[in-house]
Amino acid sequence: MPKSTPDAINNELKAWAARGVESHFKHPIKGNDWVSVDQKIPSLLSPIVGALENEVACMGTLTMNLNSLLTSFYKPTEKRFKIMFDKGAFPSDYYAMLNQVRLHGFDENALIQIGPKEGETYVKTEDILKAIEENGDSIAVVCFPGIQYYTGQFFNIEKITAKAHSKGCLVGWDLAHAAGNVELKLHDWNVDFAAWCHYKYLNSGPGAIGGFFINEKYTKDEDWKPRLAGWWGNNAEDRFKMLEQFDPIPSALGFRQSNPSVFDVVSLQSSLETFQKCGGIxxxxxxxxxxxxxxxxxxxxxxxxxxxxxxxxxxxxxxxxxxxxxxxxxxxxxxxxxxxxxxxxxxxxxxxxxxxxxxxxxxxxxxxxxxxxxxxxxxxxxxxxxxxxxxxxxxxxxxxx
Structure with missing residues (x-):
């Protein structure tokens, strides 16, 4: 736990006790208003995952975010409907992928899982690239873990992403064991989307709020893709007008759904500030x-x-x-x-x-x-x-x- 976390949480407990709901707009500490508490996160988080500030946000938890992103990015067609992912991925990834294809009327045959060859302990990059080449025309989404939780293998995100794109596939990454662990360059590697948790290498506490990345090319056009939406992704200036009109924020913030737990956010902030003090990732x-x-x-x-x-x-x-x-x-x-x-x-x-x-x-x-x-x-x-x-x-x- 970062040494600054107890004070960060206690400040919010004091605000809650002293002002209750008023702390959304009249927080005792200037600049800490709850209504915008999570908007400090992108500038601290973006260097950790190699993203632009408008490409990252915090929300929900890992598998919730992965499902939310797949809802937008997994758009199967008659010919391109498969999801390729790691055979040894964390079980929750398997659950998410399986039920995504089921929601679209497919069965487990729509999943392509790549594992190590017999006698090997991890998957070679060339084997993944070969599988993409052979199956790419039928693949809608490629979604591997950045780091394999069981073996510790750091997948070659840049090469795999480029190969998948060359075959017309969209590419996402589960960075649960990679964020805060290794240097990432999600923007430069042209990754489409990614999700991760903050309770492992990012030390933000048990069950901490999750994070996600959406390449800015998908948020510049306000009409791009439907999503699981909520009022925290809506234009902040109109949010409290209670209009029946969804006007998404033109950044990753536009994919947020509900107002986040203040305690989760300040815990994450204290951790990211500690990374900054250490000299960065x-x-x-x-x-x-x-x-x-x-x-x-x-x-x-x-x-x-x-x-x-x-x-x-x-x-x-x-x-x-x-x-x-x-x-x-x-x-x-x-x-x-x-x-x-x-x-x-x-x-x-x-x-x-x-x-x-x-x-x-x-x-x-x-x-x-x-x-x-x-x-x-x-x-x-x-x-x-x-x-x-x-x-x-x-x-x-x-x-x-």
Missing amino acids: KKLREKSIKLTNYAEKILHESPYYKTIEESKTTKSPHFIILTPENPDERGAQLSLLFKPHNDDASKDTMEQVFKYLNDHGVICDERRPNVIRLGPTPSYNTFTNCFDCVTLINEALAQLS
């Missing part, structure tokens, strides 16, 4: 690469580390690394797959290692059946943290051997 990414490289180096030195080939013949407790070795193809994440696996958690290698780490103060993430994700995060983790974590992994495995 470019500076943090430089440290992130060094941290992750160091963690990988000492993991490779572990007596329990095995390559994929070595793992095939190793029966004793050990781990392999699923994440790409190339620093440009991963974020602040190393995914360790532990073997052997046992359905009984009390006897399973990963479960026992995870428990040992947690008991000794390491906060990481387990993904069943047998993966632990380590995220050496540059804004608050150190090289000593990495060293201590790997030491504890070795200790845990030594007890199991």
Whole structure:
């Protein structure tokens, strides 16, 4: 949690107590009126995702925003009706894609999922590009995660977007694990739309308000595309006239629906201001690469580390690394797959290692059946943290051997 967040929230609690609904227009702190509280976000958020200020906004939560954007961008025809996405995407992405095609009268055959080849731990860019080339004429939308949550792979957003566009497809990205983690250039890469959460690398609190990107070419024309609309996307000057006329704001703000939670917005603002104080995402990414490289180096030195080939013949407790070795193809994440696996958690290698780490103060993430994700995060983790974590992994495995 950013150190400034408690004060930011307390200021709004005081405003609520002192002035109630009047704080929408007469906030005790000048410039904090609730009616425009989220309009400070675009200038802070746009550098994080490489966008213009008029291309980003905060609203709702990740899957809600993804569904909202797909409502506008997924317009299937008889010949072009498929959605291509990652086979190993977070389950909520699958739910969203499946039900989007169902809402238009299609079934699961309208989904094209791309996963790693047998014997590989992540999807090669050339395999994605080949699949787009082969299926592009039937694809309406390509929508991959920016970073694969399970393996930590950082997809080549620029190349995939360009290839999909060359085949006439629209391109969106789920940036849940990428926003605030890696340097993004959504505008320069000509991405059509994107959605993300702020509660992971952007430290904005549990269930924090989400964010989204819409390329400015889609908001310059006020008549462009229907959308899930609400009064917070309507012309602010006419908003309280209660007119039955939707006049969307000519920016990403025009896709907002309802007034946001003030507490969510100020939490996000405090986090984005902290990123700014740290020198921005470019500076943090430089440290992130060094941290992750160091963690990988000492993991490779572990007596329990095995390559994929070595793992095939190793029966004793050990781990392999699923994440790409190339620093440009991963974020602040190393995914360790532990073997052997046992359905009984009390006897399973990963479960026992995870428990040992947690008991000794390491906060990481387990993904069943047998993966632990380590995220050496540059804004608050150190090289000593990495060293201590790997030491504890070795200790845990030594007890199991």
